Amino acid sequence: MELVDSHGHILDKCFENDLNDVVKRAKENGVNKIICSAYNLFSSKRAVELSRQFAEVYSTVGLHPENVLDDDFENSFDKFANLAKDEKCVAIGEIGLDYHFTTETKDLQKLIFDRQISFANELNLPVVVHSRDAMGDTIEILQNNTPKRESLLHCYGGSIESAKILIKLGFSFSFGGVVTFKNAKNVVEVVRQLPVEKILLETDCPYMTPVPFRGQRNEPKNVVYVADAIARIKGMTIEEVAKITTENAKRVFGI
Numbered sequence: 001m002e003l004v005d006s007h008g009h010i011l012d013k014c015f016e017n018d019l020n021d022v023v024k025r026a027k028e029n030g031v032n033k034i035i036c037s038a039y040n041l042f043s044s045k046r047a048v049e050l051s052r053q054f055a056e057v058y059s060t061v062g063l064h065p066e067n068v069l070d071d072d073f074e075n076s077f078d079k080f081a082n083l084a085k086d087e088k089c090v091a092i093g094e095i096g097l098d099y100h101f102t103t104e105t106k107d108l109q110k111l112i113f114d115r116q117i118s119f120a121n122e123l124n125l126p127v128v129v130h131s132r133d134a135m136g137d138t139i140e141i142l143q144n145n146t147p148k149r150e151s152l153l154h155c156y157g158g159s160i161e162s163a164k165i166l167i168k169l170g171f172s173f174s175f176g177g178v179v180t181f182k183n184a185k186n187v188v189e190v191v192r193q194l195p196v197e198k199i200l201l202e203t204d205c206p207y208m209t210p211v212p213f214r215g216q217r218n219e220p221k222n223v224v225y226v227a228d229a230i231a232r233i234k235g236m237t238i239e240e241v242a243k244i245t246t247e248n249a250k251r252v253f254g255i
Ligand SMILES: [Zn+2]
Pocket: 007, 009, 037, 094, 204
């Protein structure tokens, strides 16, 4: 069984001391490909470095909405662009809008999100979108500046109605540990209704640890628990879910 972790932050400090083992454990559990998600210039550099270090790792390069004040995007643009041209950079991400903790940076978030979609289009790369408490604005921006490539809405927590609009804009959706949580009724219902051809698996590690490991550091090998939960929701075998979601990830990221 082959699996892809479509979104994980293995560049996080908490993996610093045992990353070799983490990647090895992932492989032992069939997770042969890990998309390492960046969130600012520093982590973008780190993601590209890790993709050079490990055959299994691919990078995304981008500025996350919660990190819009980390870097002056326009002044750092050339640096982002150089990293994004790396042959194992498979997407611009994670980018998007997050109004959960603050709406003070709303205008800047929108500007930088829009700018990065254009950047992805110039490079013919997909985007990996993070959207939290901001689905209306996310969709509006994507309608006005639509990614050329099939793209990904990660850790999708929106409605099935929004998902249908996003599918028309060329999006697929990745789901992580949330699908294993007992209280995740909305997400489970969205997974049930979405075509399996639009579903990818992720861990969003070290966050979003699935049942039965809640409270521990999450890591790419745990994507198998996400596959298992989705198989049960869809009434499919875990092998079928692994096969189709892996094909989906390969299609979206061109890997
Ligand atoms: Zn993430």
